[in-house]
Amino acid sequence: MNFNHSLELTQSQKLIITTSLKQSLSILNMNKLELEDEIKKQAEENPLMEVEKSNDINWEEYVKDIEKSIRFDKNEINYNSDNDMNLENMIKYSSNIYEHLHFQISLYKLSKEERKVCEYIIDSLDEDGYLRIEESEIIEKLNINEELFETCLLNIQQLEPSGVGARDLSECLMIQMQNLDIINPMLEEIVMNELVLIANNKYKEISKKYKISLQECVNLINTIKTLDPKPGRSCSMDESIYVEPDVVVEKIGEGFIIQGNNSDNCKIKINNFYKEVLKNSQSDKDAKEFIKEKLNSATELIKNIESRKHTILRIADEIVTSQDEFFRKGTRYIKPMRMKDIAQKLDCHESTISRGVNGKYMLTPFGMLEFKYFFSSSLESENEEGVSSTSIKKSIKDKIKNENKKKPLSDDKIAKMLKEDGINIARRTVAKYREELGILSSSKRKEY
Known part of the structure; x- marks a missing residue:
């Protein structure tokens, strides 16, 4: 075995990212709100930095201006005897679904055990207002019998918004129908058994199965569509994100x-x-x-x-x-x-x-x-520059918006219409763009 010792001079390129460059790339990638958070974070770590917001409001001066221009009614809820204007009272407060239900159940006359079970069930609901966990799990966890569980669940199902406490979509709709005094055995049967057909717009199949006219079937399903499939969302406290232009x-x-x-x-x-x-x-x-x-x-x-x-x-x-x-x-x-x-x-x-x-x-x-x-891709057209996918999506959306709802346009028909406009596009591409726009297929868009 031979070992040769020699010196070689080679050139190579390496990209070394400094801390400064890393910060520069990171800041460029941030949106407006993220940048503000980063500045505040850096200011907390760096005693030399002072941060001022150019649109900070002097609330004391603002309130004084209001007082000069507005006469207050002493009986109004915003009035405070110690201070003519109480800013805390001016802030609108919104409760979420859980607080809303806990407040309502607190008004019921319940035993200590019943109240405990009701509150546990409320806390077990998801954001849509459904009880998704197994009943046996709650019964075992709280060491109660099935009868007590059913009694407490029934109490929850009487609360507002109507439909909360349901274990599935059918039960949710049935609760709302009962609370609205909608009594129709056939409608109840459709709700319990045919939600998949309704979702797929299979009106003819439903009318044939229940031996009713198509118009009668449409009327029944329109009644179902007035109900709320996600009652818990009506009390949602989802935070709104306000976008500001850069x-x-x-x-x-x-x-x-x-x-x-x-x-x-x-x-x-x-x-x-x-x-x-x-x-x-x-x-x-x-x-x-x-x-x-x-x-x-x-x-x-x-x-x-x-x-x-x-x-x-x-x-x-x-x-x-x-x-x-x-x-x-x-x-x-x-x-x-x-x-x-x-x-x-x-x-x-x-x-x-x-x-x-x-x-x-x-x-x-x-x-x-x-x-x-x-920024969008280009599709072939009679125009040498091509047509952007964004523009095509807008055309597809407009054509569907203006279609005959009883005879909606198929993807193939839309592709032919676009070709007449000088845009060469395949049916499968139309289907892809339609799905990206969140638009249902023609069979599901059809109205009767």
Whole structure:
């Protein structure tokens, strides 16, 4: 075995991601709310940073202005003898399904054991208001008999919203029918046994099975459709997420002005106390090093935020330039566009564009749109530039919207209609786009 010792000089390329670059990429990828959270988080860790929100409201001054312009009725619920306006009373409070049901059951005259079981059942409901867990599990857990469980469950099923406490969809609808005094044995039988056929619009099959006319069948099913399949959602306290635009596009004359939305930006400032410590020659050396480190960190954050703004504005500007016809005429005129195309025009990497459009919104003359809305694939058409998938989806949606509901358009028919409009598209592609739009097939859209 021979061992040869020699020196070799080789070249290789390595990508080293520094902490600063990593933060820059991360910030570019964030949406507006995530960026604000990141700034607040950094401010908590960095004593040099002070954060101000440009749209903070001085509530004391706001209330004084109200008091000057509005005369209050002392009998109103918002009145407080110690302070003419109680801001806490002005906040609207919404309870969720569980609090709503617990309050109602507290008004019932129940034994201690019954109340315990009822409260346990309420807490076992899902967000739709259904009792999905096995009855035996509750009976065993609480060490009660089946009769007590049924009595307590019946109490829950009398509460509002009507239909809560049901163990399946059929029972949920039956409870609502009973509470509405809808008495119809045939309707009850259909609810108990034919929900799958109803979901698939098999009206003829149902009418044949129950030996009733098609119109009578339609009337019965329309009654069912007035009921709520998810009663618990009516008390839902789901948090609303408010989207704010990152850029605003305005049409001025024949051109467009693109501006960043700085209406509520968190402004970062450096605490003056620490600036003085750095200037003071007698300050502790370790303290100075610590301040310098935190100062660099704050400066880097500010620089990365400014870089994010600049990149987003450049992308927005290129989108508006590339989609000029859309901004002048509307959705039907949107063109196929890829992130790769924008990356080439801005001389940057495609991943930078991907991060720059992620979670970003643009306020346009046609409403609030996500940056990603403007990027779509191209399909063959008589037009050399092709047609974007976004534009085709809009055409499909419009055609279905205007169809004869008793004779809905099939995917094949829509494909032929689009071909007449100069767009070559396969039936399976129409089906794919229709499903992406959340539109049912023609057989399920049919009305009788």
